Amino acid sequence: MTARPRLALVGDRSDRVPAHGKLHELIPHFGVEVDWLPSATVTEVIADYDGIWVVPGSPYADQSNVLHAIRTARTRDIPYLGTCGGFQHALIEYTRNVLGIHDAEDVQYDADAGTPLIVPLSCSLVGETAPLHFSPGSRLASVYPGCESTVETYHCKYGLNPAYVDAILASSLHISGWDSEKAPRAIELPDHPFFIGTLFQPELSSSPADVHPLIEAFLAAVTRRSQQSL
Numbered sequence: 001m002t003a004r005p006r007l008a009l010v011g012d013r014s015d016r017v018p019a020h021g022k023l024h025e026l027i028p029h030f031g032v033e034v035d036w037l038p039s040a041t042v043t044e045v046i047a048d049y050d051g052i053w054v055v056p057g058s059p060y061a062d063q064s065n066v067l068h069a070i071r072t073a074r075t076r077d078i079p080y081l082g083t084c085g086g087f088q089h090a091l092i093e094y095t096r097n098v099l100g101i102h103d104a105e106d107v108q109y110d111a112d113a114g115t116p117l118i119v120p121l122s123c124s125l126v127g128e129t130a131p132l133h134f135s136p137g138s139r140l141a142s143v144y145p146g147c148e149s150t151v152e153t154y155h156c157k158y159g160l161n162p163a164y165v166d167a168i169l170a171s172s173l174h175i176s177g178w179d180s181e182k183a184p185r186a187i188e189l190p191d192h193p194f195f196i197g198t199l200f201q202p203e204l205s206s207s208p209a210d211v212h213p214l215i216e217a218f219l220a221a222v223t224r225r226s227q228q229s230l
Contacts (some may be wrong), residue, residue: 005032005226010069011055012038019056022203029208039065047072051079051222058085059108067093079194079221084156087197088118094173119161125154131180138176139188143217152200160184194221
């Protein structure tokens with residue numbers, strides 16, 4: 001019997017996080033083996049998974065372990081999806097370890113951070129829906145064939161500090177989704193098998209009978225990696 005692909009959900013489960021309850025409903029329909037890993041339990045074995053999804057719920061109990069999971073996905077070509085907190089922490093990991101800005105931080109962890117990379121949004125997106133515009137030719141755009149934009153569901157108060165947008169734009173980490181005011185809402189690594197972070201939460205607009213196309217695309221990448229490793 002062929003083993004099913006293995007997916008790690010990284011995050012500290014809480015009834016206060018709407019995405020966590022929604023994921024509980026969706027997981028039986030993913031068609032992969034899923035382990036939910038609290039941030040404190042992430043170890044080197046994270047590299048053994050076929051996919052890593054850092055789920056909402058920032059600030060995490062162990063930020064360093066979450067960043068380790070993201071770096072593992074990035075450097076070992078493991079399919080990665082980060083939603084809300086997973087988007088924010090993908091930015092932190094990349095800025096620290098690739099751009100060399102070692103004090104890049106989310107102000108939820110350190111209000112006096114030398115490089116406040118993740119800061120409160122000018123307008124809270126808790127419980128909001130908003131337009132999302134794609135960068136042409138991006139992997140994210142390919143998830144929505146024939147569309148230049150869509151409407152997505154958010155539940156977030158923090159995002160990328162506008163002061164650091166140009167640094168990201170000059171890097172190999174592409175901003176692939178924008179809101180109507182040109183604020184970044186999604187990022188990706190084009191040369192990676194699958195590495196996407198979104199401030200929006202596709203799990204919130206999914207149902208067991210209608211899983212969001214971004215999640216489906218991610219699960220397909222997880223399955224491909226599993227098959228390639230056989």
